Amino acid sequence: MKVKQYFIYFQILVTFIGCKGLPEYVFLPQSLKFDLTPFLFRNYSPAELAKLSNSDYNLNESGLITGTKLSRFLSNWNTNKPSYVFGNLIVFQIQTSGSSGRYVFFDGKQSFAYPITNLNDLLSETRDDGVLATDGIVGKGKEISDFFAIYGIDPAIDYVVFASDTSNLSNLSSATFAYYSLLYWGFPKERLAVLNGSIADLTAASTLFTTSSYNYANSNRAGTTKTLFRDHTSLHLTIGDLIHSLKNGNSNLENVDPLPIEGYYLIDGRQNAAFTGTTNSTASGSKYSNCTTKTNSSFVSNTCVSTYEGRVKSASNLIPTDLYDGTSFQFRTFSQLTTSLNNTGYPDQKLIYLYGEEGIRTSVVWFVLHQILGKPTRFYEAGWKQFGALGLRSPTSGSSPSAITQPASYWRTDTAQLADGITSNADANVPNYQLDLSRQFIKSSNKIREEDKSFLRGSSTNAGSGGGGGGPTGGGGNACGG
Template identity: 25%
Template sequence: MDGGFWMNKQMNGGWAGAAVLSLMLGLQGCGGGGGEDTSQTTNLLLSTPVSVNTPQDMANEHLAESHDDYNDNLSGLITASTLKRWKDDWVNQRPAHITGKLVILQVTPGGTVAGVPAAYIKPDNTNVFTYLTNSGEWTETRDNGVTVTVTMVASGAKMDESLNKYNIDPTKDMIVLAPGAGTNANPMNTGRIWYAMRYWGIDTRHLAQFNGANYWEETPGVSGNGLLAADFSAAASPAPATPGKFTVKYLRVDNTQMLATMADMKTIAPTTDVNDKTDGIFIWDARNLGQYSAGEKAERGDSTAKTNCGPLRTPTNDVAVLASSAYCDANNVADYKWTFQNNGSRQGHPNGTLQLQYTNMLEPKKGYGFKPKAELQAYLDGGTDIWGYGFVGSSQQNSYGILGPTNAYQSGDVIYAYCETTVRAMVTGFAAAAILGKPVRFYDGAMTEWNSLSYALADNGQYILPSDSPWRSEANSFLRWASDFVGFVAADVKPRTISNAYGTPNKITLDDQAYKGVVSSGNGGGGGGGGSAPTNPCGG
């Protein structure tokens, strides 16, 4: 059965508020941003009630789930045939609900592939614009109330700045996020932008990711997605002569529950490192198995000097991959420094987490686009693919074995996605939310935060957290300390900026709700983001 659907959701603010918002946006005129605003229109917009969405609300939003055939999608994940139809005749081919322009944001140039120059999807610079952006324009280093963490969702002010830099009005325009070149990394970066835009309330119908690279060939000399040299240009669109005047305050929905806080993670992590299939929670580690297991187990693509699993898939090495093992033992379990990243005090994962690396969502031979919907769903159902990959449990759960059918995602589970900085997890989270239509939250602080907040010495001679801080996460974790690996030196653990060891880690969501004028209950998640400290000062 095709999973694409249209579900009209009556939000907390009611249809009256939505109607006022639609009317006021209409008064600003068509064309997609940059128009003159009036104080009367602005005041009416900002007086519209804000609807607070849960993860399930967001999963049920308009067209939040993909059609089985990606060619049928008009948002979420779109294909080259859809984008070509749009860019070649935007005024006549744009979706009925779009009144503005087509804005394509590429995160890298597409380069020249097999002799075909494919730098930028060709704009006409009248109705269709292609700009080069980067995920750094949509992320920010922010204080969560306990610690300062890198690569967090951008603040409202920064979102306004980036939207207006490209003269985007997300209530009128169609925004397409394109990887450009075919790599594992680029869907992470388009995913970070998608997450920021959804978090700040951009409607699913105005937002899409382009599936795969600008140009790729599976058969030599034949375009894999149908785009040809004439569909590309050597240069991106010039910067808009007049920046936009939009603010995310106009988006009268609160999607801040997409962000899971440190408090949320401590609340949902069980006391033992076993996934509970009945608790409605599915914690997904998008990192490699070496990082998840802190070097107790490994998978293809992990350190070639420390393991013998075989290579990570590329567009040309399928034979070598099939001849190797998907998973293997590390050469020396005591030598696990190679699994550390960002100089944390320990490696491991929150209790109850399951692992499937983000690379399994992508097909290298097809420009690193997303695999078919049925294959992605099969992973969540506990299946194993032809390469031997599937969801893996912890050492305590099943000795890092494949979970098997019915033992992974359970219907109705809320997925908590993370990696090291929740960049890789943008691939898994996008697949789960925008393709499969599951309720998803992102632990944006991720393991950079989690594996640092410990009563552990950094190389400045100071403990990262005091012994009585309620935000120590050791008790909620499978962990192996940096100080125990072979070759440890003090410089391997760096200090963190701790703003308040006894605070509550919901400052980001509270600040973002305040930016929109949301009346919050004080928990920082619009009713779902936890902020209060657990009673046990060491976790639990």
Template identity: 85%
Template sequence: MRYYIFLLFNLFLLSFFGCKGQPEYAFLPQNLKLDLTPFLFRNYTPLELATLSNSDYNQNQSGLITGTKLSRFLSNWGTNKPNYVNGNLIVFQIQSSGASGRYVFFDAKQSFAYPISNINDLLSETRDDGVLSIDGVVGKGKKISDFFAIYGIDPAIDYVVFAQDTSNLANLSSATFAYYSLLYWGFPKERLAVLNGSIADLTASNTIFTTPSYNYANSNRAGTTKTLFRDHTSLQLTIGDLIHSIKNGNTAFEEVDPIPAEGFFIIDGRPNSAFTGTTNSTASGSKYTNCTTKTNSSFVTNTCVTTYEGKVKSAANLVPTDLYDGTSFQFKVLSQLETYLRNINYPEGKLIYLYGEEGQRTSVVWFVLHQILGKPTRFYEAGWKQFGALGLRSPSSGSSPSAITQPASYWRTDISSLAESITTNADANVPNYQLDFARQFVKSANKIRNEDKAFLRGSSSAGGSGGGGGPTGGGGNACGG
């Protein structure tokens, strides 16, 4: 046993002192083909992954960057890139609908740019947390690895920017969700950015140089998050973690994170009308037509509304439209964002639990809290779409039962200890599916994080329960990042 400890110690020293000046992918244990994954992984906390922006956004090297900064990067990436970056610059020009007809100029040697219309599809999928499947959640490890392969990204060394093509909320939320997706899967925050403003507007103001034509080019390389030895899954807040905290630990749940010693503060990132329960936050009109009878089905966006409207117990409302300009879709200045957070009485230092309608739209609020204001934040991606679906209703004659049929179900949320402003939706508009008895009394909602931890470590098991805590496992990549 002593021999193996001695060998591991010496390999660590060699890798640490022998990698000076080498890119992260040249990490010694990988070169030696040694599987030291269990010893090298580090769990990062939400606080460690947070980024406090400079009050002058032009000074940011990552996180939220300006058109001036991106223009400087594109003009000569080799000279102007941050000194801690060894790889290429990759820019995604997000076109959710329509297109500006202008394209970022890149050299196809050290910088690459891609117009992309389906980035949400490439990075998200329907996932089952053990209680109720929800669509639009950050995809599994293979989906993210496929994304890297398609666009020639090596996450160990490259720098990625997500930019709106034209200014609209769909493009902005796609950019922030893409940022969250890569950060969740271990991509270092120092090499991720969201552009403040759109390519179209910044071109019109002569801030960045673009061209009217696009020629595809690819670096023809790719990497995987597994080589980073970083576990960022603490960013995800499960419904089990949320309920366990609200109930002050008085649950029968398993695989839940401890209630944070510093306390927690719940933020609802929906429009105020949804927060107060006066309007539904999930679907409307003809979109109800797909509410067919199902068992243990997925709650899919824009097919049905939730069982009831309202808000999570004790949540404060940070209205998303306050955070950005409604024309340019640029984020407001740092001092304004700080004021909005202060106005909802956030106690400095507490861990934020954030939820909204669902992950993609609410990622804009997450980005402000975590990557501009630098507040430790965990993100309940499933949001009200899941929480509000898990109610017990008494359907009228001929209607299908609700998702929850057992009043004592562990996952029933339409009770005063868990929700406020409860407003029941009409039977005809509610998902006509139910959870089977076993699901209504399952003790863990940690299936997604367990799957993701297993993928990162290349194993079939989760490698431990829970989603975070302090740094463990011997640190991250010995060469930094």
């Protein structure tokens, strides 16, 4: 009993110290000789992690920021930074192809900028959820920690901006996925931002002042997500969570979150032709990791598709191209985005389950829902690429065997209870996933979240703390809020 009392007194002391306007890291017991990590970690719900933008984007201090705001930050970070930020300004100038040849000014002391061409590679991996491995999933903790080390980022105090170099969907998707990746790993939403528009366009409009030369500088420091004591893994929606909800909680799956009390609403973030099944949503070999090695010799490269086309049962379509301008790739106005969501029939306050073709591109839709409109959202990153692969198929002679060969498999998705608009794809174009029987009847798809919880806490004993016994709920984190 006394031990419990001492721990309560310690928490009160920590709270008192941490609420004096000091940076978050001051409140962390990094100098203590014993490990309090399991006790100090707090789980955040999707609602707590959501961010409601100001209807005037110019007024945002984080989330979606304008060129005017970024220019002000860069002109004098020490004077113009948000009052709650105590670290450096880090700007990533995303160049997935080509280059504008313009670079933002930074002082190399408190502000830093990095042109980057491989952001997706640094922040995503092929990850196995226990059922079917999928590429383009947020990377493991070590990969994210390595990212912080490469670019001298301390996640406890620094402020990070992801900005497109030139205006295209690839750059925008990389920016929103990077934002999601850091948020997932505990980076506070108050210190993350995506630039609305590209550096090239904003330079041409005289909104940003840039230079044609770039000189590398690094703060030569780094931190780790473990020191934040924040668990944001509730953002990740597993296929088990999805199937369990579609079956109204009546499944035999394990380590799944219970049905949300407020109810859930499914949103498909693909283009309408993919949503309706009139075109292949996954018709590109590059969308699969090592696709050609998973098929027999008759497979034709670059026509790799899921086992079937369709959509998750009862999903509504939020068309991504309605959310941004197709030339500038700036997001539509707050009012227009609200109308687009309302047009799906979304009942306010329900928890959104979002999926698309794949995580990286669909992250644009996630960013709109969760970080502009402020709606509680869980993201099924594996998307249709995984869900549509898990259909039962009886291939013709010489064709690849189906991922699902057992009609009673727990992970078979091509049933009327789980999918609409089911249309099988040609055998020759479907990869050979070769799921063995143990995977077809395994009861949990929570492997990724378990791995990540274990990494955060530094102990495998805490790996499963987000399992079926409770939902993606929680609160707090920093004792002073945030």
